[in-house]
Amino acid sequence: MARDVWHSRLGFIMAAVGSAVGLGNLWRxxxxxxxxxxxxxxxVYLGVVLxxxxxxxxxxxxxxxxxxRSPVGAFSSLSDSTxxxxxxxxxxxxxxxxxSFYSVVGGWILRYFGxxxxxxxxxxxxxxxxTVSYGLDAVGFHLLFxxxxxxxxxxxxxxxxxxxxxxxxxxxxxxxxxxxxWASTLDGAGxxxxxxxxxxxxxxxxxxxxxxxxxxxQALFTLSLGSGTMITYASxxxxxxxxxxxxxxxxxxxxxxxVLAGLVVFPLLFALVGDAGTGGPGALxxxxxxxxxxxxxxxxxxxxxxxxxxxxxxSSSISMLELPVSFLVDEYGVSRRRATALFVGVFTVTGSxxxxxxxxxxxxxxxLVDLLMTAGLIGFLLFTGWVVGQxxxxxxxxxxxxxxxxxxxxxxxxxxxxIPVFLIFTxxxxxxxxxxxxxxxxELWGVTIxxxxxxxxxxxxxxxxxxxxLRRPASVA
Ligand code: PHE
Numbered sequence: 209m210a211r212d213v214w215h216s217r218l219g220f221i222m223a224a225v226g227s228a229v230g231l232g233n234l235w236r237x238x239x240x241x242x243x244x245x246x247x248x249x250x251x252v253y254l255g256v257v258l259x260x261x262x263x264x265x266x267x268x269x270x271x272x273x274x275x276x277r278s279p280v281g282a283f284s285s286l287s288d289s290t291x292x293x294x295x296x297x298x299x300x301x302x303x304x305x306x307x308s309f310y311s312v313v314g315g316w317i318l319r320y321f322g323x324x325x326x327x328x329x330x331x332x333x334x335x336x337x338x339t340v341s342y343g344l345d346a347v348g349f350h351l352l353f354x355x356x357x358x359x360x361x362x363x364x365x366x367x368x369x370x371x372x373x374x375x376x377x378x379x380x381x382x383x384x385x386x387x388x389x390w391a392s393t394l395d396g397a398g399x400x401x402x403x404x405x406x407x408x409x410x411x412x413x414x415x416x417x418x419x420x421x422x423x424x425x426q427a428l429f430t431l432s433l434g435s436g437t438m439i440t441y442a443s444x445x446x447x448x449x450x451x452x453x454x455x456x457x458x459x460x461x462x463x464x465x466x467v468l469a470g471l472v473v474f475p476l477l478f479a480l481v482g483d484a485g486t487g488g489p490g491a492l493x494x495x496x497x498x499x500x501x502x503x504x505x506x507x508x509x510x511x512x513x514x515x516x517x518x519x520x521x522x523s524s525s526i527s528m529l530e531l532p533v534s535f536l537v538d539e540y541g542v543s544r545r546r547a548t549a550l551f552v553g554v555f556t557v558t559g560s561x562x563x564x565x566x567x568x569x570x571x572x573x574x575x576l577v578d579l580l581m582t583a584g585l586i587g588f589l590l591f592t593g594w595v596v597g598q599x600x601x602x603x604x605x606x607x608x609x610x611x612x613x614x615x616x617x618x619x620x621x622x623x624x625x626x627i628p629v630f631l632i633f634t635x636x637x638x639x640x641x642x643x644x645x646x647x648x649x650x651e652l653w654g655v656t657i658x659x660x661x662x663x664x665x666x667x668x669x670x671x672x673x674x675x676x677x678l679r680r681p682a683s684v685a
Contacts, residue, residue, distance in 0.1 A: 211276065211444070211538075212364050214366065214445060214446075215366045215370055216370075217447065219370035219373075220442075220444070221457055221458060222370070222373045222377050223370055223373045223527070224441050224458045225373075225377055225458050225465075226373035226377055226520075226523030226527070227523065227526075227527035228431050228458060228459075228461075228462040228524070229461075229462055229465045229466075229520050229523065229524070230310075230430075230520045230521050230523065230524030230525075231310060231517070231521050231524065232430040232524070233430055233462070233465055233469045233520065234469045234473075234516075234517045234520060235313060235317075235489075235492045236426065236430075237469065237470065238469075238470065238473045238474070238491060238492055239489060239491045239492065240422055240423075242491060243422075244419050244423070246403045246404060247403065247405055247407035248407045248411045249419055249423055250404065250405070250470075251407045252416075252420060253423040256423055256427035257427045257431065257459065258459075260424065260428075260627050260630065260631070261427050261431045262455055263619055263622050263623050264428070264433045264434075264623070265433060265438060265455045266451055266619065266623075267589050267592040267593075267600070268436070268442065268588055269438060269442040269445075269451040269454070269455060270442075270592060270596065270604055271283075271442075271596065272439040272441065272443040273442045273443065273445045273451065275443060276443050276444075277443055278436075278439070278531060278535050279295070279296040279300070279436035279439050279440065279531070279535070280293065280299070280300065280535050280538075280539055281296070281535075281538045281539055282296065282439055283295055283296035283591065284296065286595065286599075287595045287596075292587075292591055295591065298580075298583070298584055299435055299439070299531065300436075300532050300535050301580075302435040302436070302581060303435055303437065303528050303529075303531040304532060305572060305576060305577065307525060307529060307558075308555060308559050309559070309562045309569055309572045309577075310528060311357065311559045312346055312350045312559055312563045312569065313489070313573075314518070314525055315346060315349030315350035315351070315563070316340070316349065316493060317353075317514055317517045317521055318349050318352055318353055318518055319340060319345075319349045320497070320514045321511060321514035321515055321518055324500065324506075324510030324511040324513075324514055330500075330501050330506070333493075333494050334494050334498075337490050337494050337497070341490065341566075342566050342569070343563070343564060347560045347563045350559045351559075353521070353525070354525075354555055354556065355552070357522060357525040357529050357552075358548050358549075360526050361526050361529045361533055361548050362544060362545055362548040362549075364544060369527075369530065372522075376519040376520075377523065379519055380519050383512055384465065384468045384469060384472060386512075387513060387516070388468055388471040390509075391471065391472050391475040392475055394475060394476065394479035394480070394503075396479035396480075397475030397479045398478075399478040399479075400476070400479060401471075401474065401478075404471075417641075417660055417663070418641065420634055420637060421578060421582075421634045421635075421637050422578065424578075424630075424631070424634040425578025425579075425582060428578075428581045428582060428585055429577065429578070429581060430462060431462060432524070433585050434580070434581030434582060434584035434585030434588070435531070436588070437528060437531050439588070440531045440534050441530075447607075450607045450612055451603075451604060451607070451608070452604070452608050452609075453608075453609065472513070473492065473496065476496060477496065477499060479499070480498065480499035480502040489569070489573060496510075497510070529548070532547075532551050532554075533547040533551055534547075575642045578638060579635065579639065582631050582634060583635060589627055589631070592620075593620055593621075593623045593624020593628075597620070600620060601617065604620075625671070628671055629668055632667040632670050633664055633666075633667035636663050637663050
């Protein structure tokens, strides 16, 4: 059977924006921002989106369109080395990890949509979240969210994903603009805007190593990078349009929607709750629920808000499910229906595990996802730069305009060398932070080397070793 393709360019862009815009923008971003210093975090995050996100997105697009296969097949068809296939399999693992917690949060959102209409959380938002967030309640709604995701994915690329996201994305934008305009009129919204928009430079300097891995992880998360979902989506492209133009459009739209989400969330929290919330994964739920209790027509506003978040979450979760499904379809010739059913079964189990255990949930949704996506992207970038190499430039240039073409070689250097070094740096700092290892300044031959320098040096060494080790297998594309 012929492989599915997108019906139109707009369809591809909407689906990719749909994947990018999601709980990452609306739930994880406020959580990470309030935990990592507000505007200082925003600044680092935007820098990473621009300098790492866009070139990284292009690398995933190049791998996908060049191979027309989902990640596992892409790596084996573009290189004759089995070593690289590890990254293909890693992407399936990452997608499984992602959806295992994502559909639990998706379930919370669906529940809050209903609970806003009925006013169920209005008497005590904090207690409400505590009773519904984990346990059997959470499992039920997680399954509902998973079922909706499965029903879209089983219909395939054009009829399922493209049609669904083309409706969902414009709806998300319109509703968010309305909510942001309204939130800015609230008394006290200014304090929220200040927290969100004016960076504390001292904090930035003092805690850059703490902020960086979280900001980088969040930037990758929000652009759906490092898990191979963008490789998968680009593999359904059959037209030779400019990948650079599409990538830029997707990154800009995602960033605007993310910033817009902040313009809804922070003014609302500061105006009605008084601060950025309690932190943790419940920040959005408890904080905003408190806000909806306090505003006029709170039920309606709450329902609209959670409807937006539900749409955004579903358009992302379908990309997470599409990846493993396409793996079975491409590599083993399994029917889409069976592959979807099988993975929905897998997620029923793995999602239920996170729905039962707050500790596991926190670890998976925060640290584990950050580290895995960073590692995944490092692999994709090195592969693009060192194995696909010149063919990557050719693929990138297909359909590209003059400006994008002029940037093709610098782009290859960036994805082959500079960005991997940076990502290895964040990965090393992230692992050190996760293990609770704090490395104080080291004295070497009478010179004091500070922690950031030490990590930077280590990153260069690891990068050089991986170039030498991974460069060998020739590209067969
Ligand atoms: N980008 C999505 C969001 O912001 C999450 C996601 C990550 C989707 C990785 C697919 C792959 O919610």
